[in-house]
Amino acid sequence: MRARYRLILFTCVFFLAACSHNQPAKDSQLALMKTTNPKPVVTDKSKNRNRIEEIKKEVSSFPQIYDVAVVKGKKDTLVAYKVKHLHRFSMKKIEKNLTKMLEEKYPKEKFTVSSDYKIFLETIRLDERMKSPKFSHREAEKRFKEIVKMTEATK
Amino acid sequence: MRMESKQKKQNTTLQQRNYQQLQQKHEIKRPVLKNCIKAFFVGGLICFIGQAVSYFYIYFFNFTEQSVGNPTVATMVFFSMLLTGFGVYDRIGQFGGAGSAVPVTGFGNAVISAAIEHRTEGFVLGVGGNMFKLAGSVILFGVFSAFVVALVKTLLVIWGVL
Numbered sequence: 001m002r003a004r005y006r007l008i009l010f011t012c013v014f015f016l017a018a019c020s021h022n023q024p025a026k027d028s029q030l031a032l033m034k035t036t037n038p039k040p041v042v043t044d045k046s047k048n049r050n051r052i053e054e055i056k057k058e059v060s061s062f063p064q065i066y067d068v069a070v071v072k073g074k075k076d077t078l079v080a081y082k083v084k085h086l087h088r089f090s091m092k093k094i095e096k097n098l099t100k101m102l103e104e105k106y107p108k109e110k111f112t113v114s115s116d117y118k119i120f121l122e123t124i125r126l127d128e129r130m131k132s133p134k135f136s137h138r139e140a141e142k143r144f145k146e147i148v149k150m151t152e153a154t155k
Numbered sequence: 156m157r158m159e160s161k162q163k164k165q166n167t168t169l170q171q172r173n174y175q176q177l178q179q180k181h182e183i184k185r186p187v188l189k190n191c192i193k194a195f196f197v198g199g200l201i202c203f204i205g206q207a208v209s210y211f212y213i214y215f216f217n218f219t220e221q222s223v224g225n226p227t228v229a230t231m232v233f234f235s236m237l238l239t240g241f242g243v244y245d246r247i248g249q250f251g252g253a254g255s256a257v258p259v260t261g262f263g264n265a266v267i268s269a270a271i272e273h274r275t276e277g278f279v280l281g282v283g284g285n286m287f288k289l290a291g292s293v294i295l296f297g298v299f300s301a302f303v304v305a306l307v308k309t310l311l312v313i314w315g316v317l
Binding site (some may be wrong): 032033116117118119121150153154 | 213214217218219220221222285311
């Protein structure tokens with residue numbers, strides 16, 4: 001009986017572990033569980049990158065937030081973030097304060113703010129897809145709009 | 156009620172009282188702390204599996220953190236129903252106690268165990284009639300409390316508090 005259990009355990013470990021050997025793990029694979037701290041993404045090449053870096057820095061300065069992803073589209077700017085576990089009770093308050101701060105500091109920008117894990121995951125997936133030369137900026141903008149639409153549905 | 160028990164105590168003979176004392180002395184005490192620890196870990200493990208299921212739906216499907224609750228609950232209830240049918244959940248329940256009954260999996264267990272118990276009485280009057288004998292009160296309480304909470308929230312929104 002014991003030998004049978006060992007065989008089952010060995011088979012499971014063999015099949016689950018062997019497949020991932022020597023493959024570099026993508027950020028999106030563990031984005032739900034670990035801090036990824038992705039670089040800001042710009043779907044439109046003509047846009048200024050400095051400002052978006054600045055936005056990410058400002059959002060990261062919030063003590064309740066630990067992981068920030070910023071995506072700049074043609075019109076919108078998407079800010080996805082993760083809230084520290086013990087501060088998750090005051091998610092709405094954090095979102096309100098964050099939106100207020102961003103709108104005051106950057107009145108010309110239109111912000112979409114979300115603490116949803118799915119939105120965060122999708123921003124990282126978008127960043128990864130944009131690294132591929134096959135993925136055009138138009139497609140990136142289209143996907144970005146879909147993510148923003150998804151964010152609106154969560155509110 | 157208290158007077159009654161006092162009277163009952165007075166009515167007992169010396170022999171009976173001695174026996175009661177002896178019984179109390181030799182009675183095996185309930186391992187409350189041990190049960191609590193077991194319940195904590197079993198309940199925690201079920202919640203951990205639930206979290207993994209919800210991450211699975213977020214990662215592979217188009218569910219957001221807000222909408223992932225429904226498929227996760229459905230999956231967990233389905234798993235517990237299967238395990239109840241195979242007789243595994245009963246063993247988990249015996250070990251984990253409240254840790255297995257309080258999460259939503261306990262709901263699935265309550266529905267299926269009642270259905271299995273009454274299957275000899277037929278599908279309509281047996282299974283159909285008794286399936287929600289245990290879980291029916293949970294549904295009723297849940298629906299009614301949700302109604303009350305929604306009513307309170309609606310009133311607070313109308314009055315501008317929220």
